Amino acid sequence: DSGVTQTPKHLITATGQRVTLRCSPRSGDLSVYWYQQSLDQGLQFLIQYYNGEERAKGNILERFSAQQFPDLHSELNLSSLELGDSALYFCASSVSSRGANTGELFFGEGSRLTVL
């Protein structure tokens, strides 16, 4: 158990719909990261938040948005869903300083999204 909690575990929805994925980081971790994992793309970085502020952005579509709340939990919103959005979405957390990449990422179990 990494200490990172993601809900829901599985989600099945239709094209055009909107979903929200939730992540609670490990106690004390200030940074939250979202990754998308599909069969042929590996782990694709979407976005990072540090203590409520957006810190880094990856290949996140405009239809997707995220935020980190004052209690440090984060939500990833996916809208106008397409078949290609079906994937496993991981949240990870770390005790991230404003320094370099020295921190271990702790991954949640992931939310599996299926778009029909």
Next chain:
Amino acid sequence: QQPVQSPQAVILREGEDAVINCSSSKALYSVHWYRQKHGEAPVFLMILLKGGEQKGHEKISASFNEKKQQSSLYLTASQLSYSGTYFCGTGTGGGNKLTFGTGTQLKVEL
């Protein structure tokens, strides 16, 4: 740009050794290695920082050649529990944003 891992897949008999390589086109500050078993979350193995230090964890060790922007993961005397997909994640400095490679599937058989 995504780091390139090789090989894409490897099958070993228990007790054999393997090397997984990770190569980046960008200057790197750090390389992270993770292992993901089927249906589970990636789990941290080790971090290598700029400086070429080699790290070890029981029978799994790694090296980082910052000049060549490459890292290698060494698995010796493999065990069944080593099976999974290995990802390298590269960091270029500033925060913990990692760019992961496409993964190497490793299967250890009896």
